[in-house]
Amino acid sequence: MQTIRSAIAEAAGSPYWLADARIIQDGALARVDIRIEDGRIAALAPLGTATGGISLDGGQVWPGLVDGHTHLDKGHIWPRMKNATGDFAGAIAAVMADRGAAWTAEDIAARADFALRAAYAHGTVAIRSHIDSYLPLARTTWPVFAELRARWAGRIALQMSSIAPLDRFAGPEGDELADLVQKHGGALGMVTRLTGGIHAALPAEFQPMLDHFFSLAEARGLDLDLHVDESGETGARALREIALTATRRKFKGRIQCGHCCSLSLQPDEFAQETIAALAEAGIDIIVLPMCNMYLQDRMPGRTPRWRGVTLVHEMRAAGLRVSLASDNTRDPFYAYGDLDMVEVYREATRILHLDHPMGAWPDAVSAIPAEAMGLKGYGRIQAGATADLILFSARGMTEWLSRPQSDRIVLRAGRVLEAKLPDYRELDAVLGVSPG
Template identity: 40%
Template sequence: MILDAVNLNGATVRLVLEDGRIAAIEPMPGPATQTAIPLPVEPHVHLDKAFTIHRARADRLGLFGAIEAMAADKARWTPLDLLTRIEDGMAEAWAAGCRAVRTHIDWTEPAVPLAWEVAAEVAEEWADRMMLVRASLSPIDLLGDPGHGPKIAERVARDGQVLGAFIYRHPGLEDGIPFVFDLAERHDLWLDFHVDEGLEVEAAALDLITAEATRRGMGDRVLCGHACSLSIRSDADRAIDALAASGVALTVMPTTNLYLQDMTPGRSPRLRGLAPAQELRAAGVPVLLGTDNVRDPFYPMGVHDPLESLRLAALAAHLDPAEWLGAITEAPARALGLAPQPLAVGEPADFLLFPAPDLLSALARPGVPRQVWRAGCPHAEGVAP
């Protein structure tokens, strides 16, 4: 198989594909007519919550109104309901071209959640197509409880998954965060934190996570998400420098954070609520873009498609899509412990192909057409509805 006039990293090339791999990359004269990029990796979604907006409306605005609405909806979470919604989310991500997905699973009570078990079944079913990684999501006061946290960590470790916590202005963080790191060290677990998802300057748990990861040399095993308060903290530069030195990566979620942050009845938002992606990356922090919530009380629209996250981030954070492509490909792959898959000779012929001369042109309009190539064959066109 030969693909001519392909824009690959800014150069016009011919791609020669053989036996599911890239056999040759040959320079070509003239302009490109199509663009190839590596398959994206999705580092942060909530498949257990997805597609519930039609039945789970928040009674009050903002993050905690969404949390309350979601908690009420859990009474409807049967095995069939969860299986259907999680499968639908995976199908969207597959059609979008993802090579791997990390989903958070709410774990708000000591017992193992039904969604954890159902997601495990889905992961096994999809194992030969697309990796699904589960990250437990417990309030820090539950995971940091000596009576409950060790049992949660033991189960997560038994399943070979990721330990996670939600932290927002909780009391006792000076003890709770080190305790969670203790659990991770004891069971050789990776960590994933929802942290500082709000616009109060005193929300600074990220600093404690950074310090603990640095002290233990665990930064490359820790991923944080949100850190919205960094956008308004007067000491953000210091916090960002410390984060960069720690090796901890940060996921920015343009959909949910733009939607929920600075949400006030009868008033247009003044603040974007996004962590300062440009300053973070300039300091050396690995910055990822995540889809987060899809069609649930946290974000009532959306699709499981990292390209849509890149498009919205380009608008909201003033990013050049071509310069930030790594935030949905290489950076999330590394943060999830996967080897990046560059488009190079000898590598798998897995990529997205757009009928456009460059990435900016491909992202210029919603519903970007694409071909998803896996093992040297086009598997799908477009994004599943």
């Protein structure tokens, strides 16, 4: 790979061929030659078209990857605030404590920028971050992320979504939060649990609050991005109600629902009804397999019986767009991770059985989240697209999935990206502790 890296660097912006590359096309690996000119993909040609150029010797080429669900404001606080129990309730308690004690504009910006630099070096081109939107802190946090979005423009397309319990949007606070989201060009997001609770049986006031939440978005022309049914409680059935509400109200914006874990424990008839309602409403689903497998069904001294993830195969079979994403990074909700979408896809393949056949599942970390986020021209290898690519020495998928692909070459506009992964030691002064 070093020879390939050097050859592309020597091209120094001149047109060149990436010869004998494997790309994922129509759910299978296809061998092609790729022409790069002026930072864009000029042509995808049949293998053997290039009479010279840089041979990848059958190595794979992927588009720049899209991470549609993260929490950059929480990222990397684990060394400072661990989750003592490792479960969902422990995560909420730990984040609440850290948020109240340490989340200044400087603290949030430093940790989020560190995470973005890691994602950038791994080959990510777009990220959506959920932002804990509790007043008065939200008045500080949203401007921080607006500044980060401007600073990272041209490197990572950064989107933002609010996150707070549904009941937080029921009164005047909800109007202020929705206005804040609109002002900063974000998506309106919430969690379907109430303040102080977990994702369990729906309270009597759930539907009126949900309708009010929809009305906040409708009045401002906002898309929705929701944390839904993130538990193993069979009473957690908000997903179906969201779909029915969207259809009844003829909601015009995009809706993305994340987690949806409890659906895999529901009776088959209810699950099928819910998936049909999602398809009718045109709702996108985003799955966070590493975080949910880490948190769900955790009890001291007991081996987990359940993977904590939703019905991705059934959803895709019904025509739903299903994405995969990182979710949390080194915080009380997930103690690990580095915003590396290659890792996300590799682990998701094992957790969710995205193989035999692989089919179009790689689109779940590229084209599909890009579409769900409204990002045109992202996540695809096609003529005319910017040559934001990731080159791998791996040829087949078992080679690709068997190693972390640490020797990958990231191209941005056809040039080798020289960005390095940031050193965790940079965060010692920010966090006030070391190491994690």
